[in-house]
Amino acid sequence: MMYSIVRIRRRFPTTSLIKHLNYPLNKSLTRARLPGVNHYSSNSSKTPGWSEWSGVFTKFVPVGVCLVAVMQWRSFRKRNQDRVATEWEVKCYCMLPLRTVSRCWGWIADIKLPEVFRPYVYGLYINMFQVNLSEAYNDDLKSYPSLADFFSRAIKEDVRVIDKHSCLVSPCDGTVLNLGPVNTEQIEQVKGITYSLQSFFGDNTWSRKDNSNDYKTSLLHAGNDSPNLYQCVIYLAPGDYHRFHSPTDWKPTHRRHFHGELLSVSPKIAKWIPGLFSINERSVYLGNWKYGFFSYTAVGATNVGTIKVYFDKGLQTNCSRKNPKCRDICFGNSINLKKGDVIGEFRMGSTIVLVFQAPPGFRFKVTPGMKVKMGQGLGSVCDEKFVDRIKSANNNFISNAN
Numbered sequence: 001m002m003y004s005i006v007r008i009r010r011r012f013p014t015t016s017l018i019k020h021l022n023y024p025l026n027k028s029l030t031r032a033r034l035p036g037v038n039h040y041s042s043n044s045s046k047t048p049g050w051s052e053w054s055g056v057f058t059k060f061v062p063v064g065v066c067l068v069a070v071m072q073w074r075s076f077r078k079r080n081q082d083r084v085a086t087e088w089e090v091k092c093y094c095m096l097p098l099r100t101v102s103r104c105w106g107w108i109a110d111i112k113l114p115e116v117f118r119p120y121v122y123g124l125y126i127n128m129f130q131v132n133l134s135e136a137y138n139d140d141l142k143s144y145p146s147l148a149d150f151f152s153r154a155i156k157e158d159v160r161v162i163d164k165h166s167c168l169v170s171p172c173d174g175t176v177l178n179l180g181p182v183n184t185e186q187i188e189q190v191k192g193i194t195y196s197l198q199s200f201f202g203d204n205t206w207s208r209k210d211n212s213n214d215y216k217t218s219l220l221h222a223g224n225d226s227p228n229l230y231q232c233v234i235y236l237a238p239g240d241y242h243r244f245h246s247p248t249d250w251k252p253t254h255r256r257h258f259h260g261e262l263l264s265v266s267p268k269i270a271k272w273i274p275g276l277f278s279i280n281e282r283s284v285y286l287g288n289w290k291y292g293f294f295s296y297t298a299v300g301a302t303n304v305g306t307i308k309v310y311f312d313k314g315l316q317t318n319c320s321r322k323n324p325k326c327r328d329i330c331f332g333n334s335i336n337l338k339k340g341d342v343i344g345e346f347r348m349g350s351t352i353v354l355v356f357q358a359p360p361g362f363r364f365k366v367t368p369g370m371k372v373k374m375g376q377g378l379g380s381v382c383d384e385k386f387v388d389r390i391k392s393a394n395n396n397f398i399s400n401a402n
Contacts, residue, residue: 084273084274085272085273085274094279098261098262098263099261099320101303102302102303102318103318103319105348106304106318106347109146109148109347109348110147110148111147112145112146113145113146113147115142118141118144121147123141129237129239131239135156137153148347151345151348152243152308152345160374160375161375162340162375163375165377165380166365166379167290167380167381168232168247168356168377168380169248169340169374169376169378170234170247170372171247171296171354171374172236172240172243172245172352172374173241174234174236174237174240175235175237175267175371175372176233176366176371177190177234177235177351178190178231178233179230179232179364179367179378180230180231180364181229182216182229182230182231185197185198185214187200187231188231189274189275190233190267190270190271193270193271193274193276195274195275196215197216198215199275200282201284202256202258202326216229220293220357221288221293227360228357228362229293229356229357230355230356230357230358230364231354231355232354232378233277233351233352233353234351234354234372235265235267235349236346236350236351238348239349241374242345242346243342243345243374244298244342244343244344244346245375246296246337246340246342246343247296247339248289248294248339249336249337250287250289250296251288251289251335252287252331252337253286253330253332254287254329255283255284255285255286255315255328255330256283256284257282257284257315257317257329258282258284258326259281259319260278260279260282261281262281262304262318263276263279263280265301265349265350265351277353280299280300280301281317282299282300283309283312283315283317284296285309285312291357291358291359291362292358293356295354295355296343296353297352297354298346298350298351298352299353300318300350301349303348304346304349307344307345307346307350308344308345310343311335311343312344340375358379358381361381362379362380362381363382365378
C-alpha cells in the first residue's frame with residue numbers, strides 16, 4: 001500500500017497534482033455561463049441591475065409593440081369604416097392581377113378530384129362557409145367531380161317555394177344590399193354610395209328613345225301607367241345556393257356583356273368603392289315585363305370562375321381581355337321566362353342587380369340587410385290579383401299549393 005502511494009507521488013508531484021485537481025474547478029467557475037443570464041466583466045459600464053432586467057425587455061417589448069399596433073389598426077378601421085375610396089385607391093385596386101387570379105381559380109375549380117379526396121375537400125368548404133348540404137338534391141359528396149360542380153349543385157324541389165302572391169320574387173339566395181325607387185340617373189349601390197344608370201347599362205341602342213336627353217326617361221316604356229324605375233341588389237355569399245332564377249314572367253330581348261374588372265363585390269367593398277357594379281365585368285339582360293322595362297344583371301367578381309346563362313350559349317366570362325369593349329346580342333322575341341325558371345349559375349358568390357319599371361303602387365316586402373331565399377317575395381303591386389300556374393317543364397320550383 002505504502003509502495004503504491006510512493007509511486008503515485010513520484011509520478012505526480014504535489015504541486016502538479018494540486019494544480020491538476022484544481023484546474024477543472026477553476027475553469028468551471030470562471031468560464032461557466034448560465035442560459036439567459038448576461039455576464040459582464042468588472043470593467044463593464046452596465047450595472048448588474050440592468051443585466052437582471054434586460055432579458056425581460058428584449059423578450060416582451062416586441063409583444064407589447066405588436067399589441068399596440070393591432071389596437072391602433074382596429075381604431076383606424078373603426079374611424080374609417082364609412083370612408084369612401086379615393087380615385088387613386090380604386091386605380092391601385094384595379095391594378096392587382098385579380099383577373100389572372102380568378103382565371104387560375106376557375107381552372108382549379110374545374111379539376112376532377114379523386115373520389116377519396118372529395119369528402120374532405122368539400123367538407124372543408126362546407127364548414128368554412130356554413131353550406132346547408134341537407135338542401136342539395138344529391139348529398140353524396142363523392143358524386144361531384146370538381147369544386148365547380150359542387151358550387152353549382154342543384155337543390156331539392158320542396159326546399160324553395162315560389163311566392164304566388166308577389167309579382168316579383170327573389171332570383172337567388174343571398175343578402176339584400178339595397179333596394180328602392182330610382183329617382184334620378186344615379187342608383188344607390190349601398191346607402192350613400194351610387195353609380196350611374198348610363199355607366200351601368202351603356203349607351204341606349206336598344207330603345208327607340210335613344211335621343212332623349214334624360215337617360216332614365218329613355219329606359220321607360222311608353223303606353224302604360226308605370227312611370228317609375230325601381231332597383232334591387234342581392235349579394236350571393238360563397239356558401240349560398242349558386243344558381244339564379246327568373247324573378248317574374250318576362251321576356252329578355254337584348255344582352256350586353258361588359259369586359260370589366262373582377263373586384264370583390266362583398267358588402268364591405270360595395271360600401272368602399274363607388275360605382276363598383278359599373279367597374280366589374282357583368283352580363284346585362286334587357287327586356288320587358290307586364291309593367292314595362294325590365295333588366296336582369298349578373299355581376300362578376302374576384303374568383304368567380306364562370307357565369308353561365310343556360311339560354312345564352314355564346315356568353316363567355318372571365319376570359320383574357322383581348323377586347324375590352326362590350327358585346328351586344330339581340331334575342332328578338334324568342335325567349336320567354338316564367339317566374340322561377342332557372343336562368344344560370346355562378347361558380348362562386350357574386351351579385352344580381354334588378355332594375356325595372358313598375359307602377360306607383362309597387363311596394364317592396366324586404367329591407368336592406370335581410371337574408372332572402374330564391375322564390376321569396378320581393379315586392380308586389382297593391383290590389384293586384386294573381387292566377388296560380390301549374391309547374392312547367394322548365395320550372396321545377398313553381399308550387400301550385402294553396
